[in-house]
Amino acid sequence: GAVVSQHPSRVICKSGTSVKIECRSLDFQATTMFWYRQFPKQSLMLMATSNEGSKATYEQGVEKDKFLINHASLTLSTLTVTSAHPEDSSFYICSARRGVKTQYFGPGTRLLVL
Amino acid sequence: DAKTTQPTSMDCAEGRAANLPCNHSTISGNEYVYWYRQIHSQGPQYIIHGLKNNETNEMASLIITEDRKSSTLILPHATLRDTAVYYCIVRVGRGSTLGRLYFGRGTQLTVWP
Numbered sequence: 001g002a003v004v005s006q007h008p009s010r011v012i013c014k015s016g017t018s019v020k021i022e023c024r025s026l027d028f029q030a031t032t033m034f035w036y037r038q039f040p041k042q043s044l045m046l047m048a049t050s051n052e053g054s055k056a057t058y059e060q061g062v063e064k065d066k067f068l069i070n071h072a073s074l075t076l077s078t079l080t081v082t083s084a085h086p087e088d089s090s091f092y093i094c095s096a097r098r099g100v101k102t103q104y105f106g107p108g109t110r111l112l113v114l
Numbered sequence: 115d116a117k118t119t120q121p122t123s124m125d126c127a128e129g130r131a132a133n134l135p136c137n138h139s140t141i142s143g144n145e146y147v148y149w150y151r152q153i154h155s156q157g158p159q160y161i162i163h164g165l166k167n168n169e170t171n172e173m174a175s176l177i178i179t180e181d182r183k184s185s186t187l188i189l190p191h192a193t194l195r196d197t198a199v200y201y202c203i204v205r206v207g208r209g210s211t212l213g214r215l216y217f218g219r220g221t222q223l224t225v226w227p
Binding site for chain 1: 150152155156157158159160163201213214215216217219220
C-alpha cells in the first residue's frame with residue numbers, strides 16, 4: 001500500500017503553546033488529506049478535510065482557529081494546534097487520498113499537553 | 115452517510131477463518147463499503163473495499179449481499195497479528211463529502227493461539 005508519514009510521532013508541550021504536526025504522502029501525490037483525532041478507547045473522529053491550494057473544510061464542532069490546517073503542496077499537510085490545553089491531548093492521525101477511492105493513514109502523533 | 119452496525123467484539127482461533135459481519139441497511143447506490151483495521155496505537159490500515167461485487171486481495175475477501183444491506187469481511191487464515199479493531203465504513207461516492215470516512219466503533223477481533 002501507499003506510505004503516509006507523520007512527524008513528530010509524539011510530542012509533549014506546555015499549556016498555551018502551539019504544536020505543529022506534519023503529514024506527508026511519500027510515494028504519491030494527494031490533493032486531499034484528512035485529519036482525525038482519537039481519544040483513548042474511542043473511535044477516530046474526522047476533524048477536517050484538507051485540499052491542496054485551498055482552505056480546509058472543518059467538521060461541525062471543530063474550531064478552525066484552534067486547529068489550523070495548511071496544505072501547501074501535493075505531498076504535505078500540516079495541522080497546528082494553537083494555544084494547546086490539556087483537553088487537546090489526543091492521538092492525531094492524518095490520511096491521504098490516493099486517486100478517488102482509497103485513503104491511506106499515517107502512523108499517528110500522540111500529543112500530551114501539560 | 116449510511117450508518118453501519120458491527121458486533122463489539124469477536125474471537126477467532128489462530129489458523130481459522132475470521133468472518134466479520136457488518137450491517138449497512140440504509141446504504142445508497144453510489145456508496146462504497148470500506149474495511150480498515152487499527153492495531154493498538156497505530157494508524158488505521160486499509161484492507162479492502164467494494165461496491166456491488168465480491169472482492170478479494172492478498173489480505174482478505176469482501177462478500178457483499180445482493181441487496182447490499184450487509185457485508186462480511188473474511189480473513190481466511192487468521193494469525194495473532196490480525197488482532198485489531200476492524201472498521202466497516204460506508205463512504206459517499208460523490209458530492210461535497212466525497213472521500214470522507216466516518217468511523218464507527220468497529221469490532222475488536224482477538225485471535226487466540
